Amino acid sequence: MNRKWASKTTFLSLALIMIISLLAACSKGSESTAEKHVLRLGVLYGGADNESYVRQQYTDTYEMMHKNIDFEIVSAIDYNEQRYDTPGPDGVTPQPDPFVKMKEMLTGDNPVDVVILDYSMLRRLIQDNLLQQLDPLIQKSKFDLTDYVPTVLDGIKSADDSNNIYALTPTFSSSALYYNKKLFADAGVELPVDGMTWEDVINKAKLVSSGEGTDRKFGLSINRWAGDGFSDIQTYSAPLQLKMWDDKGEKMLVNNEQWESVWNTVADLYKQKISPSQEDMSAWQQKVTTDNPGSYNPIGGDMFMNGKVAMTIGEYGYVNELSNTMNNASKIKNFNPFEWDVVTMPTQTSKPGIGGNIYFSQLMGINAKAQNADDAWDFIQFTNSAEWAEMKSRSTYELVARKEYLKPKNGMSYNIDAFTTLKPIPPQSTDTEKLMREKPGIWEAQSPGYELFQKVAKGEMSAKEALQEWETKGNAVLEKIKNNPTGNIDGGGKPMPLDDVAVDVKPVG
Template structure:
């Protein structure tokens, strides 16, 4: 979820503080026994010592490295306030990736205890030696994995183990500006539309009037649209570019068709492919009629105060995959393999994923829970007056596409594809040439990255 100009999920409002259960105090001997058992179960790939697994009431300061943006207000609501009540001997400091590079922290010997990031970024942590199977710590804290949506959890797993637990998961919806449709006398979008339906509707509201160019549809990003097909830029097994497939070709052609509706192409196409820029065009500039994207409800509640008359319908689907929207797009937390306080760090994660805190998060902050609990799901933005009359049922009408297997080079490969798409849409290169040149660039990028890792 985006809040104001933050990139994803940052919308927390103050609420009554959660009533936490009293902390159980166990004999130190039991903790020592648990630590020894854990040591015996861990492999050499996940080194653990007693100092990391033994839990006591001694003060412990933990660091939380946010590669996924989270506001100070949100952090306080979900993490520090519940932690202060349940485990007063634990303190948690947030370090924003935008302000502190992880490489600098490593060089200074200040590696974080917890990392907060998005699913596609998990594998990029592997070269930093932060990833490890979290199962021993999950078991130690008696976290029931069955409480989570299994599809969401599967996005953080492979044959080596489970690397993280989810804090929140995105949904997709098609947001639309009712005033633009009213201006041109065109019926509003409806649930169940395919992408072809959506593009045809966009043509009817892409018009110039009173010196303003209204754009019928901003697709938000190539990444978002490809998620419904569970596509990746790299083959996870071969680590070779995968954008030459028939599905990717259809994706590029659809993006071309959308942007080349006469009058629908933004002036700065490269800039507009960022989520924040395309959101601004919809919610601030008020020139986009339809915007398919992630959970931005808190942004739109604020935008309505500035005159944006919006509503939402089901996210468009591909005709061969009806009622399917994006793949698992979740925000995950993990205990680093280098943390000296792994057990304490997992206590933080356990608390943040408890029913109690997840209910607060869903109701007050607009984060969609990764828990399977219908009771918690029903609390999503419950009672928020800014959503009165909105078609909230649209959120629940689609199912998630299967999660992808990402490589640690996925982010870099995506950047090459984004830049190539701009050239293709603007007619600077044909599709075949664009795909060939981009695959060559991606493959060379991977070779260069691997060579650097060997040094």
């Protein structure tokens, strides 16, 4: 037993030495006798119980190699404190404005040095001169970005009108179109390829769809959880950047030919049984339960994994779920494993090369008021280095931003370039973000769209009629908001918190 313990200890010591040696090359920080000091790292949301995660994820390795640095983790919004806030008379607990809290953290008496920020805030942080431009530091340090994934740099630069860099991220995630090779082979249809438009994908979906009732195989599910047609509309139209209301939030903009075309396209997928509705999924699940009483299906309502859908859009993390399911196929009753692969997200013909659903979860910038700007830049270089990417590529559920280390996981073979080829959708304008903060109740004007689309998908009304009605109901809501911009709207639910708003490029700060 002692020999085994000694062997394990020796192995761990050697492994630690190797990791330190590997990472030493990626930091230009000094190991000298410099005076020990604090580097303050700011995050948007956090709390005492979340600090250990932040340290493990971002700072522990750097701190181990830089004995003169102590990290202090600062949260703009402490969710532990929010637990004890008293709800208002309407039962709603007041929510702080995330941007205001972020700005306070950056401009207060003791500002943070490095900030892990939300991509939706990046444009305004730049415009309000709250972040340091990184281009001069990149040039001075000769920090090599030639191996950076182009879609990552494109997304970061698009947040600035001058196309400059104000933040970097070591990892990111995006979505792609997953497909079941067997269903295509059974239907005699050519496999999907990169660069397809929505029209191409829908045409293939029609060809591969077959069967009736609960035995039907569907061609396409725009989102993995079938039947959410309104979300399908948002995914399908994201590159078009259609607006629901004007920049002042005073008039609905949904009653036009562009919106009508989008609604007709998505609704037809349900009418023609190309995409499964909630009713289709419920009927199939009921049949499975009836045929196999008491059996357990660990992949539940995922119709793609269950071989009921030929194509679906999923995030990069879905690779792990598919791999685990196929590796454990023998444990799942009546499950037949299948070969799958991915291609790029479908694009709009009018917006070639632009895809959606790209997420930057670890954007790091330097506060314009940083007291330790040099150390802040050294830390950002360290976490965005090729050496760091090599190490993280083996342990992260996301994609690393260095192309050299973007490889399929666990010996699998799939088209990983599908996640990195398309350009991201440009971020929302500052005016739009400002409007959502000033009028949180504006999302009540979106609510009629959910129910009205279901009627269109079921053939109960035309898209044109539904959009006209949505325009009327939405305008009524917007009119009420003029007198009560931050409160609830009569006849509606609670305003949707800003953090729940879907945006084109989502990070986690």
